[in-house]
Amino acid sequence: MPSTSARQSVPTLAPAASLVFTTLLSHGPLTRSEVGRRTGLSPAAVTKAVRPLMELGYLVEGVDEGTRPGVGRPANPVRVDAGRALFIGIKVTGDEIIAVLADLCCRIRTTRNVPLSGREPEAVLPRVAALVRELLREAVGLGVRVRGLGIAISGDVDRADGVVRYSPFLEWRDVPLAQLAGTATGLPVTVDNDVRALTVAEHWFGAGVGLSDFALVTVGAGIGCGLVVHGEVVSGAHGVAGEIGHLSLDPHGPLCHCGNRGCVEAIAADPALLRAVRAATGRAVAGAAEALELARGGDPAVRAVYARAGAAIGKAIGSLVNLLGPERVIISGEGLAAYDLFAEGIRDAFATSAFGTAAECDVMTRALSFEDWARGAAATAIQSFMGSHTYEER
Amino acid sequence: MPSTSARQSVPTLAPAASLVFTTLLSHGPLTRSEVGRRTGLSPAAVTKAVRPLMELGYLVEGVDEGTRPGVGRPANPVRVDAGRALFIGIKVTGDEIIAVLADLCCRIRTTRNVPLSGREPEAVLPRVAALVRELLREAVGLGVRVRGLGIAISGDVDRADGVVRYSPFLEWRDVPLAQLAGTATGLPVTVDNDVRALTVAEHWFGAGVGLSDFALVTVGAGIGCGLVVHGEVVSGAHGVAGEIGHLSLDPHGPLCHCGNRGCVEAIAADPALLRAVRAATGRAVAGAAEALELARGGDPAVRAVYARAGAAIGKAIGSLVNLLGPERVIISGEGLAAYDLFAEGIRDAFATSAFGTAAECDVMTRALSFEDWARGAAATAIQSFMGSHTYEER
Structure with a gap:
């Protein structure tokens, strides 16, 4: 198991320029002093970061109609030139x-x-x-x-x-x-x-804007997770990170495609839900939509399957929060369609498993399309x- | 569950000065160009970071015996002034x-x-x-x-x-x-x-030197974990982070002091081991030393207790590695005294639970004293x- 310390080399901007560019993407247009306030960079550092980005044309000075150039030093806002x-x-x-x-x-x-x-x-x-x-x-x-x-x-x-x-x-x-x-x-x-x-994208434009530490948990065909720690996406020294779906919650749980038992994905992902609904009802339920219909129709065995899935997701989020202490966890993915059936299980299991003040983490849902x-x-x-x-x- | 985005405010050095200071702590004395090479900072940025630290007396220029000052520009190494x-x-x-x-x-x-x-x-x-x-x-x-x-x-x-x-x-x-x-x-x-x-300390002087992403897992009276991600220790938005001991591995496992069942700590920490050894042998085993003696004497029930504990630790490390993809996991703590009894369980459970290339993570042990x-x-x-x-x- 060799360690390869040179592998964090996903190309990124120089720290200050990257910070300025993404701050303007998320919050722009901003004046240079607003950029400084938001990034914690000195005026000199902002100027130094902005200059080459402007020379390359990626940033432009916005025309602020109300300011007459030449009267004092105009505080023209800077923005990314989208086009x-x-x-x-x-x-x-x-x-x-x-x-x-x-x-x-x-x-x-x-x-x-x-x-x-x-x-x-x-x-x-x-x-x-x-x-x-x-x-x-x-x-x-x-x-x-x-x-x-x-x-x-x-x-x-x-x-x-x-x-x-x-x-x-x-x-x-x-x-x-x-x-x-x-x-x-x-x-x-x-x-x-x-x-x-x-x-x-969530970090730049979504529910992660302005946060240095958050997690995005996606529920659907699989159970995935993206992590931002200290302001950057975690990509893993060996390319693997965010595999929350393979947290093993129960050694006697259902078999997962990864070979282990009781993984979150083997309990709460769509194929697992469908298998469990079929087993619980004895019916050849065709897909997620039919399973949802049965649950919403009040079938207690089917509702219990969704509740178990919600509890597995909530427990996994609790584990994640205990390990990393993010400011926010965003739950998204196609599985949100069944969120009303998951919600109580998620909430209860999260509250039970979060350790101490970790329970203060903001857990929210957010609908995101394939687009x-x-x-x-x-x-x-x-x-x-x-x-x-x-x-x-x- | 409010989000408090301003809470990452553990006092730190300005980024460049911090990087230069800790680089010199870990690797010094170094010439300015070596500092630049190791930190990725430009010569100008190194000079700018070094100057105030020298003015404050925290850094000094080492006397390089072989270099005559005044002949060209001497490449005097810089070091932290320990005293x-x-x-x-x-x-x-x-x-x-x-x-x-x-x-x-x-x-x-x-x-x-x-x-x-x-x-x-x-x-x-x-x-x-x-x-x-x-x-x-x-x-x-x-x-x-x-x-x-x-x-x-x-x-x-x-x-x-x-x-x-x-x-x-x-x-x-x-x-x-x-x-x-x-x-x-x-x-x-x-x-x-x-x-x-x-x-x-491990990041500055120990097995974490030069790594941007590693975990330290401590085994003993409790099961703890320290995380370095993107070069910084994770402290959690709400003060909680690294709580690997409360990963819940088995809903039917032993009760943990946190109120949940099957936590790693309820299986593999000293008090849990002792309880399990007493239950397995029916003897009033007094402490960790006696339990170890029984295991080393070959008592299969006691050895099985340690093997289960090793498997719990290995599974927890697998989960951690799947989530964060660190370059290295360092196992330490008083529990290392029983490492021969844990080792196989840790290795097997880690290999089984690590997802894909996550298994390439370097898992090592390291003895560290209370000092x-x-x-x-x-x-x-x-x-x-x-x-x-x-x-x-x-």
Whole structure:
């Protein structure tokens, strides 16, 4: 088990420039002094960080109508120039591909999606390439260059190497996706775990804005987790992080696809719920919608399945909060559709397992669409693009 | 459950100065260019960070015998001036108080310990004050001022507020220890969770040197954990973090003092082991030493108790690694005395629960004495002291 200390090398901006850029993305336009106040940087450090970003055209001074230039020193606000560059973000689910064309402020300009006919890389890649070609044509129409492609995949993804190590959903192992997609599209490609990518977008624009420590827990086909600690997304020294779905809660619990028993994912993810509902009712329940219908119809055995799932999620969140003490936990994912059935179980199990003041953590839900996940992928492409420049202070 | 985003305010150095100071503590003496290489800071940024630290006398230029000043620009190494300030570090266990007098390089100059007669604050504080007075007299003899006192306590400790929220061992709740000890000793006081304090020392001088992400798991009277993520110790938005001991592994497991069942601490900490050994043998086993003797004598029921404990620890480490993906996990604590009995259980359970490449994490053991824990407390006092200065760039 060798230790590889050089692996935290996901490209990022120089600290001060990164802080200024993302602060302006999240809160802009801001005056330089507001940037200083929000980042804790000195006026000199703000000026030094802003200058190269303005020279490159990523930041511009906003026209403040009420200020007459030349009268004193105008406190013109600075903002990100959204139209300076475009990015494509792609989320691959088990069933479809969702692609967005986003500007430098990560605002979505266009969305496209296509169903998947097969899950093997040979089936997925041509569809990705075709979607990218479509969006590149859109970009030509807008007269702005596309500077990067982000692809978000569930599972164990090594962003630094651009390799999907293992994606249980797609049944991919060691797919050098960044290289393959780069060859197919001609764009610089960033590949990241889908929940981590969504976490970047939540940090910049969502319920994580202004927080240095939060967790995003996604419930649905799987149970995922993105973590921000000390202001940065945790990506794991070996590419694995946020695997809350494989917290093992019960040695006699249901068997998980990972080989262990009683994992959160084996109790609370969609396939596990469906199996448990079928077992509890003896019916050939077809899918999540039918299971939900039975529960809402009042079937106590089915409601108990959802309650158990809620308790598993709540216990997992309690464990996470005991370990990391985040300011907030955001629960999202397709599974939110059943949140009314989960809620009590989550709340009670969290309260029981949180240790001491950890219980003060703010646990909230937030609906996010697959388009938001694709936007997360675009956010990782923006990260990589901004990180590919070198700045004076580094 | 309100979110309090302003609570990450444990005093720290300005980023660059902090990085330079701790780099020199861990690796010094170094030339400025070596500092630049190790920190990734530009020559200008190194110069800017070093200057005020030299003006304050915390850094000095080492005399490089082979270099003649004036011939070219001498590449004099810079180092921390160990003798510039002294600090006192105190670790309070359930049975005794261990105190060290440490210099600015956190090297131990003197150690003292006294047994505890009672665990209530009224019994502990006068002993702490008496030990501090002794060490202050030593410092007078050395002709150097003591600039701070660090106290390390197990449990839920709020460093920012200086309050011990809850220490199960000492049975303390909401004790404003920093204020009480400050009044009793006249020193600036830093109070921190004991495992977090030890983690600071491991990061600066131990098995965590040069790592940006590692975990320290301590096994003994309790099961604790200190985390370094993105180069900084995790202290939790609400003061709780690293509570790996309350990961719940089995809903039908033994009852834990926290009220839940099957916590790691209820299976693998000393009191739990002792209870299980008594139950397995029907004997009134007096303590850990006797239990160990029975296990080493080959009693299969006792060996099984240790094996189960090892498996619980290994599973907890697997969960931690799946969530955070650290480069290394260091196992320490008094419980290491039984490591031969735990080892196989830890190894197997870790391998089974680690997800994908997370299994590549370097899991190692390291013997650390209570003196090392007290040194950790001194390290937190050094952190606070250095953080109490303001530097130009902040």
